[in-house]
Amino acid sequence: MQSEDIPRLENPRTDKIQLDSVAIRFCGDSGDGMQLTGGQFTNTTAVFGNDFATFPDFPAEIRAPKGTTFGVSNFQLQFSKNEIFTPGDKINALVAMNPAGLKTNIDDVEAGGIIIVNGDEFSKVNLTKCGYPKNYNPIDDPSIQTAYQIFNVPMSRITRESLVSFGLGSRDTDRCRNMFALGIVYWLYDRPLDTTIEWLNKYFGGKKGNPQLAEINIKALKAGYFFGETAELFPVRYQVPAAKHTPGLYRRVSGNHALALGLATVASKAGKQVLYAGYPITPASELMHTAANLKHFGVKTFQAEDEIAAVCAAIGASFAGDLAVTATSGPGLALKMEAIGLAVMMELPLVVIDVQRAGPSTGLPTKTEQADLLQAMFGRPGESPCIVIAPQSPADCFDMLIEAFRLAIRHMCPVILLSDGHIANGAEPWKIPNLDAIAPIEIQHARSEDYADKEFHPYTRDTSTLARPWAIPGTPGLEHRLGGLEKDATKGTVSYDPDNHDRMVRLRAQKIERAATAIPHLEVRGPSEGDVLLLGWGGTYGAIRSAGDQLRQQGVQVSTAHLRYLNPMPSNTAEVLRSFRRVLIPELNQGQLLQIIRAKYLIDAIGINETRGKMFMVDTLVQRTLSIIQSETTRAEQGQEVGIGSSAS
Amino acid sequence: MIKPLEVKYTPKDFSTDQDVRWCPGCGDYAVLAAVRKALPELQTRREDTVFVSGIGCAARFPYYMNTYGMHSIHGRAPAFATGIKLANPDLQVWVVSGDGDLLSIGGNHTIHAMRRNLDINIVLLNNRIYGLTKGQYSPTSEFGKRTKSTPMGSVDYPIHPLNTAVAAGATFIARCVDKEVNLLTEIMQRAAEHKGLSFIEVLQDCNVFNHQAWAYASEKGQKEDSTLQLEHGKPLVFGADRNKGIRSHNGRLEIVSLEGGEIEDDLLVHDETDRTLAYSLAQLERPDFPEPLGVLYCNQDREPYEQLVWSQMDHARERAGEPDLMKLFTDTETWRVD
Numbered sequence: 001m002q003s004e005d006i007p008r009l010e011n012p013r014t015d016k017i018q019l020d021s022v023a024i025r026f027c028g029d030s031g032d033g034m035q036l037t038g039g040q041f042t043n044t045t046a047v048f049g050n051d052f053a054t055f056p057d058f059p060a061e062i063r064a065p066k067g068t069t070f071g072v073s074n075f076q077l078q079f080s081k082n083e084i085f086t087p088g089d090k091i092n093a094l095v096a097m098n099p100a101g102l103k104t105n106i107d108d109v110e111a112g113g114i115i116i117v118n119g120d121e122f123s124k125v126n127l128t129k130c131g132y133p134k135n136y137n138p139i140d141d142p143s144i145q146t147a148y149q150i151f152n153v154p155m156s157r158i159t160r161e162s163l164v165s166f167g168l169g170s171r172d173t174d175r176c177r178n179m180f181a182l183g184i185v186y187w188l189y190d191r192p193l194d195t196t197i198e199w200l201n202k203y204f205g206g207k208k209g210n211p212q213l214a215e216i217n218i219k220a221l222k223a224g225y226f227f228g229e230t231a232e233l234f235p236v237r238y239q240v241p242a243a244k245h246t247p248g249l250y251r252r253v254s255g256n257h258a259l260a261l262g263l264a265t266v267a268s269k270a271g272k273q274v275l276y277a278g279y280p281i282t283p284a285s286e287l288m289h290t291a292a293n294l295k296h297f298g299v300k301t302f303q304a305e306d307e308i309a310a311v312c313a314a315i316g317a318s319f320a321g322d323l324a325v326t327a328t329s330g331p332g333l334a335l336k337m338e339a340i341g342l343a344v345m346m347e348l349p350l351v352v353i354d355v356q357r358a359g360p361s362t363g364l365p366t367k368t369e370q371a372d373l374l375q376a377m378f379g380r381p382g383e384s385p386c387i388v389i390a391p392q393s394p395a396d397c398f399d400m401l402i403e404a405f406r407l408a409i410r411h412m413c414p415v416i417l418l419s420d421g422h423i424a425n426g427a428e429p430w431k432i433p434n435l436d437a438i439a440p441i442e443i444q445h446a447r448s449e450d451y452a453d454k455e456f457h458p459y460t461r462d463t464s465t466l467a468r469p470w471a472i473p474g475t476p477g478l479e480h481r482l483g484g485l486e487k488d489a490t491k492g493t494v495s496y497d498p499d500n501h502d503r504m505v506r507l508r509a510q511k512i513e514r515a516a517t518a519i520p521h522l523e524v525r526g527p528s529e530g531d532v533l534l535l536g537w538g539g540t541y542g543a544i545r546s547a548g549d550q551l552r553q554q555g556v557q558v559s560t561a562h563l564r565y566l567n568p569m570p571s572n573t574a575e576v577l578r579s580f581r582r583v584l585i586p587e588l589n590q591g592q593l594l595q596i597i598r599a600k601y602l603i604d605a606i607g608i609n610e611t612r613g614k615m616f617m618v619d620t621l622v623q624r625t626l627s628i629i630q631s632e633t634t635r636a637e638q639g640q641e642v643g644i645g646s647s648a649s
Numbered sequence: 650m651i652k653p654l655e656v657k658y659t660p661k662d663f664s665t666d667q668d669v670r671w672c673p674g675c676g677d678y679a680v681l682a683a684v685r686k687a688l689p690e691l692q693t694r695r696e697d698t699v700f701v702s703g704i705g706c707a708a709r710f711p712y713y714m715n716t717y718g719m720h721s722i723h724g725r726a727p728a729f730a731t732g733i734k735l736a737n738p739d740l741q742v743w744v745v746s747g748d749g750d751l752l753s754i755g756g757n758h759t760i761h762a763m764r765r766n767l768d769i770n771i772v773l774l775n776n777r778i779y780g781l782t783k784g785q786y787s788p789t790s791e792f793g794k795r796t797k798s799t800p801m802g803s804v805d806y807p808i809h810p811l812n813t814a815v816a817a818g819a820t821f822i823a824r825c826v827d828k829e830v831n832l833l834t835e836i837m838q839r840a841a842e843h844k845g846l847s848f849i850e851v852l853q854d855c856n857v858f859n860h861q862a863w864a865y866a867s868e869k870g871q872k873e874d875s876t877l878q879l880e881h882g883k884p885l886v887f888g889a890d891r892n893k894g895i896r897s898h899n900g901r902l903e904i905v906s907l908e909g910g911e912i913e914d915d916l917l918v919h920d921e922t923d924r925t926l927a928y929s930l931a932q933l934e935r936p937d938f939p940e941p942l943g944v945l946y947c948n949q950d951r952e953p954y955e956q957l958v959w960s961q962m963d964h965a966r967e968r969a970g971e972p973d974l975m976k977l978f979t980d981t982e983t984w985r986v987d
Contacts (some may be wrong), residue, residue, distance in 0.1 A: 047984045195982060245986040251979065261978060268974055273962075275735055295965035297972040300958060302735055305761040309728035312721070312758075316701070316732025319719060320740065324732070342722050432978045473717040473733070473740050476696040481665075481711050483720025484704075493667065494712065 016190055016237045021080030023088025024185065026178075027105050028097025028118075030063055030073045033178040038075025040182060044195040046252045046429055049242030050079040053542060054254075054427045055087035055615070060282070060365045067121075067129040069100045081241040085393070085542030087426065089617040093188070095181050097121065097155070100130035102138060106148075115148045116184060118177065120156035151233055155180050155224075162223035166216055176220035183224020190239050196221060246431060253430035255394040255423035255539075256283070259327070259353060260290035262401030264297035266323060270405070270441035275317035277302040277310040277326045282365045283421045284327045284355040311336035311352065318348045319482065321445065321472035323405060327353035330372045331362065333416075334379065340414050341380040344508060346482040347459075347468050349408035349415075351401075352386075356420040358613040367613025368421035370538055371589035376416040377567055377596070383505045385512040387411065388567040390418040392541035395430040397423065400564065402438065409443055411515050412467040413508075418566070420588075422615045423539040446471035446478055456480065459492035466511035468492075516568040522576050526552055526559030529579035531644050532629060535605070536586055537563040537593050540616055544586055547621035558625060563593070569600075577603050582644045584608055584628060586621055654692050660685035662695065665715045671706060676827035676853035680774060681713055683830045684743075687837035693741045699733055700743045701726045703750035706781045707774035707853075710745040724755025727762035730769045731954075738955040741841060742769040749779050752808050753788040763817035763846050768953035770840045770847040771819075773810055774827075778859035810850045811931040811945060815924065820845035822927065822946040826867045827853045836944065845953050865935060866942065875935050879943035884916040887939045895938075902929055904938065921947040 024041070026034045035056055045052050057074040064071025078088035090110040096102040098121040109115060122139055138144050139152050159180040160173045179196075186193055197218050204214035228234060253261070267274045276299060278288040292301045300322075304310035307328055314324035328336065333354045343350045356372045358364035376388045387407050391400035397419060408415040446456065446469035458480045459468050471478040480492065488495035489503050524533070526548055536544040541562045548560035561576055563569060577583055577597070585594045586608040594607040608624045610616060632644040663685045671677045688698065698716040702708035704723035711718030717740075721729045726744045733742055744751075744762075751759045751773050762769065778796070779785040785798040789810065793802040814822045821843040825833045833851065840847035852863040861868075865875040873889035885895040892907045894916040905915065920926055927946035934940060966972075 043982045047982055049984060049986065199982075247986050249979070249983055249985050251981050251983045264972070264977055265974060268972060273736070275732060277732065294977075295962050296969035297974075297977070298962075300735060300962060302731070302958070304728065304731075305757055308725060309731070309758055309761065312725040312728035313732035313735065315721075316719070316729035317736040318732070319717075319729070320699075320733040320736035322732075322736035324736075338722050339725065346719075432975075432983070435974055472737075473699050474697055474737060476694070479696055479715055479717050481700075481714075481718035481720065483711070483718075484722055485720065 016239045018239050018241065020082060020240070021078055021084060021088075022093065022189065022238065022240055023076065023078040023091045024093040024095070024189075025074055025076040025091045025105060025108070026095045026097075026181070027072055027074045027101035028178070029066055029100070030059060030061065030071050031066070032073065032097045033175070034073045034075050034097070037178045037182050038077060040196045040199065041185065041191075042077050042252055042427060043199065044186070044191050045077070045079045046250070047195050048191060049245070050081065050240055051084050051243040051245065051429060052077055052079040052252075052427075053084055053087045055422070056425045058366055067098055067100055067126050069104050069130050072101050072104045074101075074105065079240055081243050083243065085546050086615065086618055089619045093185070095185060097177065097181065098130075099127050099132060099138070103130050103132065106138070106144075109148060111147060113148055114188075115150045116181070117150065117152055118155035118181070119152040120154045153184065153227070153233070158223065158227060159220050163216060163219060166212075166219075168216070176217055179217045179220040180224035180227070183221045183226075184228045186221075187225045187228025188234055188237055190237050193221060193225060245429065248431045250429045250431055252427050253395055253398070254425055254427040255391065255397040255419055256286040256355070256425070257290060258394055258397035258430065259287050259401050259419065260294065262398045263291055263299050263325065264294045265398070265438060266402055266405045266441060267294075267298040269402070269438055270323055270443055272443065273298040273300055273322050275300050275302060275314060275322040275324050277304055277313040277317070277324070278328065279304050279307045279310045279332060281307070281329045281332050283357055283424050284329050284332075284353065286424070287327050287353070287355070307332040307335040308339060311339040311350075315339060315343050315346070315348060315350055318343070318350050319346070319472070321474075323409075324349070325351040325353065327355065329355050329357045329365075330359045330375065333372060333375060337380045340386065340416075341382065341384045342484050343414045344380070344384045344386060345484050345487075347412045347508075348482075349405070349412055349470070351404045351408055352414055352416045353401075354416060354418050355424045356418060358421075358611065364613045366421065368539065368615060369588050369611060369613065370418070370420060370540065371592065371611065372418060373537070373566065373589065373592040374595070376418055383509065385509050386567065387413060387415040387512055387515055388418065389415060389565050390538035390563070391423065392538060392562055392564055394423050394426055394428045396541075396564070398430070398433075402441075406441060407515055407518065409441065409470075410467065410518060411465055411511055412470060413512065418538055420539040443470070446475065448475055448477045451477060457490060457492050458482065459487050459489060461507070464514070466507060466514055513568050516571045519565045519568070519570055521572045522561050522563065522570040524559050524561045524576055524579075527557065528559070530557045530559060531581050532558045532625065533577070533580035533583045534558060534560045534586060534621070534625065535563065535577070535583050535593070535597070536560070537566055540586060540588060543616040543618050543621060546618040547616075547625065550618060550622050551625060556626065556629070566593070566596075574601055577601055582606065582628075582632065584625060586616060586624075588616065654694060658689035658695065660689060663688050663715050665713055667712045669713055670709065672857050674856040675706070676776065676851075676855070677707055677710070677774060679827040679830050680745075680772065680833065680851055680853065681710065683833035684714070684745075684772075684837055686830070686834045687841065690838050691741070691841050693841070697739060698741045698743070700745060701730045701733065702744065703746040703755055704781070705747040705750045705779070706855075707745060707747040708750060724750050724753070725758055726750065727755065727758040727767075727769070727771065731762060731765075731767055734767055734769060734955040735958060738768070738959055744769055744771045745774065747780070747787075748773060748775045748777060748789045748810070749787045752810065752813070756788070756808070760813065760817045763814060763819040763848065765954040766818060766820055766845045766951045768844055768846070768955060770837075770849070772837075773848065773850045774853040775810060775850055776853045776855035776859055777862045778855050780855050780858050784858040809931070810848075811941070814848040814850075815927050815931050815946065819848040820946070820948055820951060821847035821944070823848070823944045824850040824852065824942050826863060826872075826942065827851050828867050832943075839944065839947070843947060844949050845951060866940065875939050877930075877933065877939040877941045879919045879930070879941050879945060881919055881921045881944065884918050886916065897929075902933065902938070921945070924948070
């Protein structure tokens with residue numbers, strides 16, 4: 001939404017302004033229920049038919065001291081009539097439940113943007129607590145009043161008054177303020193209330209067994225809505241028409257949830273049990289919680305004593321014939337590495353999910369980053385190659401989880417799937433797949449009868465995939481021993497022979513390289529050759545794609561490509577990279593894919609790097625790309641040898 | 650489900666073509682012999698048996714057993730075994746490893762496997778030394794032990810395997826000397842038949858780096874007075890002439906001489922199912938007391954972990970009916986685009 005584009009209306013009370021897309025952010029204390037509020041707005045918006053992308057952002061502390069800036073919890077979403085891929089850069093509307101929320105978020109609001117605050121919380125004590133100067137109230141600051149459209153609503157008081165008939169204490173009524181705020185926003189953006197009302201009835205009436213709580217919350221929600229209608233505070237209302245999606249049945253899905261749905265699908269499609277072994281860690285724990293409710297699909301969960309035990313149990317289960325997965329975040333991946341190396345050596349299928357967060361060490365546990373790529377690629381002792389893949393969006397987590405298992409089984413090796421905090425918690429619409437279109441996962445365990453007249457050697461290989469047979473305990477005649485010691489290439493027994501070791505190291509690497517034959521080509525968006533390619537991987541897809549589209553709209557010749565497969569890379573990667581004079585690699589790290597691309601393809605790529613615990617802003621990528629193009633063009637004009645602007649060599 | 654065994658195995662059926670590479674005279678040979686002798690007596694097929702080990706001399710064990718096996722990484726054998734049992738509870742799973750592996754780097758996993766009461770058999774080959782890395786003190790080495798890494802003597806107090814097992818909740822706990830192959834075989838059989846976590850501490854001689862560390866328990870002339878052979882339902886009597894007993898006095902255990910007209914009725918009677926007694930007996934240490942050998946504790950009062958996990962799986966399936974992916978995918982707000 002561009003506020004300067006808003007036309008003046010004859011009759012603002014009845015007219016509604018049509019917008020293409022809106023980015024809105026709810027913020028308040030950790031205990032204010034902002035995640036729930038944002039989630040409800042998202043559901044309503046989804047059912048209404050907009051495209052959307054969400055960004056929940058919350059502190060690591062469970063209940064940080066009330067009213068502090070570090071205790072602020074945010075939920076942002078962008079909704080649109082067009083296809084969108086990010087939760088938005090600048091926000092068009094901010095709902096701040098307290099001064100700390102306003103203080104930490106106001107800089108992200110666009111000039112002239114809407115700010116709705118709960119004025120009752122802007123007391124002297126609360127203003128001081130979050131660090132505003134003495135005798136200063138931002139609501140009364142003329143410079144803020146000019147810069148934004150600020151709406152001061154006494155939410156606590158009106159919520160209390162609207163619930164007076166229930167005879168509740170102020171503590172209880174205050175817990176409904178989020179529904180009041182949601183009601184206001186529903187009015188402002190012309191959204192129906194029924195999705196939330198239905199949910200409140202189902203949640204409090206059913207799950208919690210307290211229908212009165214549903215009634216109370218619905219009352220607060222409606223009070224907010226009617227307040228918007230009657231208070232004449234807002235000059236206009238806004239409408240964002242439904243998007244034109246491909247026909248089908250849709251739902252909202254977050255990355256972590258999509259991974260869990262993928263686990264159930266894998267168990268069903270393989271007709272086998274999945275063992276999920278994990279240890280609590282942010283931001284991956286939600287996956288374990290969801291998986292723990294999928295037992296009837298054959299998904300077993302095991303909460304181990306530590307990260308190491310989790311991956312070891314997964315490997316043990318894989319040896320015994322289960323489909324095995326462990327999930328963690330960066331620090332946990334580090335702990336699992338020795339065991340993943342064992343799975344490389346024993347050549348057993350294993351899926352390792354790393355929901356990356358900002359590091360090193362504990363870092364920023366609830367914030368996103370892409371800095372585990374090199375760890376996933378090289379973080380094990382010895383020559384220890386794994387398949388590494390990365391979903392590009394919340395919904396893509398579903399497809400890539402299935403893909404991870406297919407590859408692990410096909411090549412008898414560990415597959416590391418690099419998700420991140422941004423797509424794990426963020427959500428987008430997901431077109432529910434046609435189950436028949438998902439191919440069965442075929443597993444061929446070695447059988448006794450195949451070896452009736454020959455000896456079983458566990459390290460004989462399939463000539464095309466180089467995978468060894470997967471013989472599981474319980475199969476008569478195929479008893480064998482696996483282990484971390486080097487194996488004889490033919491018999492599979494322990495071997496210290498130097499030539500054999502060299503051969504096995506190469507074989508294990510070739511096996512991973514062979515996986516490239518089973519993965520899709522790298523696709524280019526925009527012209528397939530030219531000056532600039534923006535190359536990304538993982539969760540930055542939405543931001544990079546949007547930046548590329550914007551640049552092309554501005555007439556700048558930029559293409560984008562996104563790697564979902566990082567090891568091995570798609571077989572056409574070199575060809576794509578060499579079709580552009582300059583390759584720019586935006587990453588939420590200090591240049592990890594950049595190092596790999598430079599080393600592997602001898603291409604003088606340039607990194608665009610940020611490690612702020614946040615997703616790229618589309619505008620940042622646009623500006624950085626333009627400035628790189630500008631400086632290269634200048635250098636070319638000065639006769640220096642550069643990529644862009646120089647004659648193609 | 651236990652499949653009926655049509656063939657009668659011999660110890661040879663469990664041998665592999667791999668040369669056994671332990672040092673000549675190593676106590677591990679005796680344990681290998683005992684296990685190979687014990688397995689044919691069990692109603693378990695070779696293909697349903699899995700040996701898992703960590704790292705160390707003892708951890709070579711799986712290579713010498715013609716069953717399924719995994720020589721894993723240092724300390725983690727109980728965790729791999731957990732995964733194997735969760736995937737297939739019908740398998741008979743053995744963890745064989747050393748004191749450094751199971752009580753130092755892997756102490757955490759050993760304790761947690763015990764408290765979960767996984768139905769596996771952990772055989773701890775305790776030689777009180779790191780052998781494979783050539784002679785550093787181990788977590789079971791005695792205080793003051795002089796080794797390459799402790800030239801002035803170790804100032805670590807040792808961990809006590811039996812105490813640890815009782816405290817962590819193992820449901821079958823035994824201790825045996827490597828040399829006594831017949832007794833060891835018998836204990837292995839009982840451990841295998843026990844439904845729940847079995848823990849067997851084998852006092853094993855490392856004749857290269859820590860020879861005769863267990864002489865007091867293995868050598869004639871010493872063991873009679875310094876060990877106490879436990880037998881379920883029998884009074885606690887020991888000594889070369891079986892002339893000493895143990896009784897409880899005001900809650901403390903004390904040694905009484907049976908020669909001065911004491912009657913055996915005063916003595917404590919071993920009850921394998923009594924965890925409190927197991928606690929007390931595990932505390933007995935030289936030089937004040939003889940150290941217990943035999944089956945310290947055996948009680949099937951808790952269901953094995955993997956059974957509980959599988960019961961929940963069955964229960965969930967009964968409750969939810971046939972798995973329906975479409976129902977799962979749409980179990981939230983959905984909308985249709987036409």
